[in-house]
Amino acid sequence: xxxxxxxxxxxxxxxxxxxxxxxxxxxxxxxxxxxxxxxxxxxxxxxxxxxxxxxxxxxxxxxxxxxxxxxxxxxxxxxxxxxxxxxxxxxxxxxxxxxxxxxxxxxxxxxxxxxxxxxxxxxxxxxxxxxxxxxxxxxxxxxxxxxxxxxxxxxxxxxxxxxxxx
Amino acid sequence: xxxxxxxxxxxxxxxxxxxxxxxxxxxxxxxxxxxxxxxxxxxxxxxxxxxxxxxxxxxxxxxxxxxxxxxxxxxxxxxxxxxxxxxxxxxxxxxxxxxxxxxxxxxxxxxxxxxxxxxxxxxxxxxx
Numbered sequence: 001x002x003x004x005x006x007x008x009x010x011x012x013x014x015x016x017x018x019x020x021x022x023x024x025x026x027x028x029x030x031x032x033x034x035x036x037x038x039x040x041x042x043x044x045x046x047x048x049x050x051x052x053x054x055x056x057x058x059x060x061x062x063x064x065x066x067x068x069x070x071x072x073x074x075x076x077x078x079x080x081x082x083x084x085x086x087x088x089x090x091x092x093x094x095x096x097x098x099x100x101x102x103x104x105x106x107x108x109x110x111x112x113x114x115x116x117x118x119x120x121x122x123x124x125x126x127x128x129x130x131x132x133x134x135x136x137x138x139x140x141x142x143x144x145x146x147x148x149x150x151x152x153x154x155x156x157x158x159x160x161x162x163x164x165x166x
Numbered sequence: 167x168x169x170x171x172x173x174x175x176x177x178x179x180x181x182x183x184x185x186x187x188x189x190x191x192x193x194x195x196x197x198x199x200x201x202x203x204x205x206x207x208x209x210x211x212x213x214x215x216x217x218x219x220x221x222x223x224x225x226x227x228x229x230x231x232x233x234x235x236x237x238x239x240x241x242x243x244x245x246x247x248x249x250x251x252x253x254x255x256x257x258x259x260x261x262x263x264x265x266x267x268x269x270x271x272x273x274x275x276x277x278x279x280x281x282x283x284x285x286x287x288x289x290x291x292x293x294x
Contacts, residue, residue, distance in 0.1 A: 026275030
């Protein structure tokens with residue numbers, strides 16, 4: 001029991017509190033309203049993973065968006081083979097002081113998943129991975145982007161999806 | 167914000183009959199939104215799968231997500247990886263807003279609003 005500690009707050013960082021306080025201090029008194037649901041959908045695994053095609057979803061984008069005139073991002077699909085060396089993350093919200101995103105596999109598990117496929121733990125990796133644009137508007141995500149990702153997944157006959165936000 | 171976008175996307179996929187698992191580091195945002203399966207990596211935002219170039223850790227995290235796909239029997243199932251970032255300073259430093267920088271944040275916010283207002287009057291479209 002050497003691991004035992006005494007705490008007055010949860011140990012994990014509470015981003016909803018953190019962002020509200022940060023923006024209030026920056027002169028934005030109206031807090032962002034996060035989405036909360038009571039009900040959560042659930043679909044059991046339809047068949048053994050060793051027979052499933054796995055898809056990957058990221059919030060990073062192809063390097064080609066770097067430096068481009070800022071335009072509304074659209075959901076995209078990109079080949080998993082060859083895997084990209086880099087993806088563009090600079091415009092996303094992550095801890096740029098504590099870490100970096102030079103290793104794509106630290107935020108999209110392309111290499112690890114390829115190994116699990118080679119070992120037979122997973123049936124196959126979808127021929128494309130998918131990108132969903134981070135959006136302040138939950139409505140745009142729900143009405144435009146999430147349906148587009150689902151459409152891409154169905155096109156590629158994806159059985160299960162791993163999603164990895166930055 | 168990425169975590170909310172992805173959680174909403176996971177919910178949509180799941181409702182369409184595709185089982186999902188989210189691997190992420192903003193536990194409160196994901197759990198408040200509500201997703202079927204979640205692997206929590208208690209790291210600074212940016213490397214949910216594992217530390218950069220640490221393939222063994224990335225593989226282990228991905229393996230936990232696969233285990234969760236096989237074993238979760240109800241929605242809102244969260245598991246946490248056993249990994250520690252090491253230095254915990256990021257917890258204090260990230261988006262710090264306390265007496266040490268309150269005046270500076272207020273000034274920077276004011277400056278940002280002034281720049282945005284100017285850009286708007288010049289007709290430059292504001293980025294999202």
